[in-house]
Amino acid sequence: MHEHLLSPVDIGGLRLRNRIAMAPMGVEIVGPDGMASDELTAYYEERSRGGAGLVITEVCAMAYPRGANSAHQLAISDDRFIPGLSRLTERVRAHGAAIAVQLVHHGKVSRLDIKEGREVLVPSIPDWHGSFDMVSDLTPNELTLMMAANGGGRPRYKAATRADIEELIVGFAKAAERAREAGFDGVEIHAAHGYLLSGFLSRQWNRRDDEYGGDIENRSRLLCQVIRGVKAATGPGFPVWCRLDAREYRTPDGITFDDTLVTAQMAVEAGADAIHLSAYGDMTSGPAFTEGTIPYREATHSALSGHLKTVVAVPVMAVGRISPDTGNEMIAHGKADIIAMGRQMLADPALARKLVAGRAKEIRPCINCYVCVAQPFFDRRVKCTVNPALGREMELGGFEGSMGHEPKTVVIVGGGPAGMEAARVAAGRGHRVTLFERSARLGGSLRFAALVYEPNRRLLDWMTDQMAVCGVEVHTSADPSPAEVAAMDPDAVIVATGARRASPGIPGIDMTHVFDGDDLRGLLTGEDIGRGSSKLSRIARFTVGVVRFLGFTQDPESVDRMSRRYMPIGRRVVVLGGGLVGIELADFLAERGRKVTVVGEGPTMAPEMAHPRRWRVLDDLRRTGVEFLTEAQVLKISDTSVTCRTTNGTVEIATDNVVVATGLEADHGVADGLSDAGLDTVVIGDAKGVGYLEGAIAEGFAAALALG
Ligand SMILES: Cc1cc2nc3c(=O)[nH]c(=O)nc-3n(C[C@H](O)[C@H](O)[C@H](O)COP(=O)(O)O)c2cc1C
Ligand code: SF4
Known part of the structure; x- marks a missing residue:
C-alpha cells in the first residue's frame, strides 16, 4: 500500500531504508547549555526505533551562543559538544x-543574542514592514511570555561585513566537520524560515549593494559558498543538502518560486546532494506562519516540489502536512523523492514501523492543533495534544513504556477522550480494563468536536479503534450503579464523565430559537433528540426525524455531509461564547452559509486555542464574514435579536437563532455517587475541571501511568 514511500533511496551515496524523514523540529529538550541531553537522545532514538529512514535534528547552532534562537537548542560551535x-x-x-x-x-531572530545584549547579524538592517496582525489575536499573557523569551530587549542589528561573511563560511564548515566526527550521516544547511542564509536569499531582507545583494544569483552566493566550504571540510561520502523556502507568503519583496528554482540549481552546482523544500511567510503575520512554515493545508507545497524535481537532478525532499498516503502518491508521481514529516512524527513516533507492518490505521493522527509549535514561541519545551509521552521517552522507556507491576482490574466510567486515553494506556500496559459509556457511542465531547473540526474525526476513529486493539472491554449505553461497579471488585476506578453545561441565566435563554451545544449535537447526531427537537418547528422536526430514521446521522462524516444540505438553523446566528467551542461552532456554521456573530466576554477570541491555530481560524472566519464582539456582556435575548453591552455602548444584533457555547462546568455527579458508595476513585478530564482535549488526554494518560 505504501510501497513507494517505504522503498529505499540514496542521498549523495547514503542509503536510507525508506523515504520517510523526520523533519527538523526544535523541541527545546536541551538543557540551557546547547548540550545533547540523555532526554533528547531518547526522544530521537524513539523516532529511529519507530522506523523512520532519516532523522534530521532540530536547528543546531553553528556559532552558539551567537546566532542561536534559544539556550534550549542544540549547539555544535565547539568540540565540547561532540561527545553528547x-x-x-x-x-x-x-x-x-x-x-x-x-x-x-x-x-x-537570534533571540539569545537579543536576550544577552549581543549584536544580531543580518544581511542588511531590516526594513520592517508587514501586516503585524499576529499581535492583535494574542492574549496578554502570550505577549508577556513572548517578550520574556527574548528578555524584553530591543535587537541591535549588524549588517554582515566581509569579515563576518568569511567567519560564517568557516564556521559552517567547522560545524560540519564536527558533525562528521560526531557520527552524523550528513548535514542539512538551514537556508529557510527567515534565518540568516534565507535572509540573504530574500530581497525583502537583503538590501545589500555588493556581490551578495541584488539579483538572485548574487543573493544565492553566500549559501553556495557555505555549501562549498562544508563539502570541502567534510570530504566525499558525506551528503550535504540545504533547506530552502519555496516562497515567502504575504511578503511583497519576498522569495519567489522562480528565485528558488535558481537558488536550488546553484546549490546543486555548489555540491548540494539534495534540496529540502519548505516555505516561509511575513514574519509579522500570524496567518502567514500557518501558510508557509507550518502549513495548515495538506501537502501545500507538493506542486512546487514536483516542479523543482524537473530542474534538479538530486533528490527533492518535500514537507508540509503530508500524510503517508499522499506522500506515497507524490513519490509514485515524481513529485518528491523523500517525504519529511514533522508534527506527525511528534504525534506518533512509530509511524513508519506501523506502515511497514501494514497497520496504517493504527497511526495516531496529528490533529493540526498547533499546540506543539506554540511552545517554542515562549521558549518552552514542546508538547503534543494527542501524544502526552512526547519528551518523556527516557522516563517511560520507549513506545510509552511497559507495565511495571501486577495487572490490575480497572473500571473506567466515561468514554470520552480522557476515559478512552486512560483505557488505552492502562490496557496497553497489561491491566484488565472495562470501560462504561452512558451513551450509545464512544467519544463524549470529542464526538461534537469531531463534527465541527475534521481532524478530530480521525482522532475519534483512532481512539475508538484503539479500544479493540488494546483489548479494552467496552460497554456502551451502560450506566452502572455504584453497587454494580463495587461488585466488580476493581483495584482502581477512574471517572471521566466530562462536563455539563450550566445555563447562563440570561433573560430569553429558554426561548425556542436558542440552542446550546448539546441541543445542537442532538439535532445533528440524533442523540438526545427529544430535547433539541422540542425546540423545532413541526417541519424541521419531521426532517430531522426522517434523516435520523435513515441513519444518516450515525457518524460525523454523514452529519458533515447532511448538515451542508440541511440544518434546522436560520440564516443569521449569534454564538454566545468566544472560547474554543464557540469559535469551532462559528466555523462550522459559517461553512454552512450562516451569517455568524460571536459574542465573547474576554479581550481575545478562543484563548484556549494554541495561538498559531487561533491566527489561522480567526483569519479564515473574518474572511467568510464572521463578526466578533469582544468584551461584551449579553443583556437579553429576544425573538429576533441579542442585546449586549460592550465597551462602545449597547449593541443589538439581529438574529434568527442563538447558540450558547458558554457555561461548561465539571460534572461531579457520578464521581460523588461512587465515592459515597465507598469506592476509591480518580477523577480526570472535564469531570475534574474543564481542560478541553489536551487536558483530557493528558489526564487520561497520567491516570493510567499511575496504575503502575
Ligand atoms: C515544534 C516544531 C518545531 C520546528 N522546528 C524547526 C526547526 O528546528 N527547523 C526547521 O527547519 N523547521 C522546523 N519546524 C518546521 C518543520 O520542520 C516542518 O517543516 C513543518 O512542521 C511542516 O511539516 P509538518 O506539517 O509535517 O509538521 C518545526 C516545526 C514544529 C512543529
Ligand atoms: S500538538 Fe497538535 S499539531 Fe502538534 S503534533 Fe500534536 S496533534 Fe499535531
Missing part, C-alpha cells in the same frame, strides 16, 4: 535510521 552528539547519533543509528544535523544561524 556522538551518543545521540550512536543511539539513533543503532535502530537503523540515518541521522543528519541541521546547521543554522538564526540571523534576525
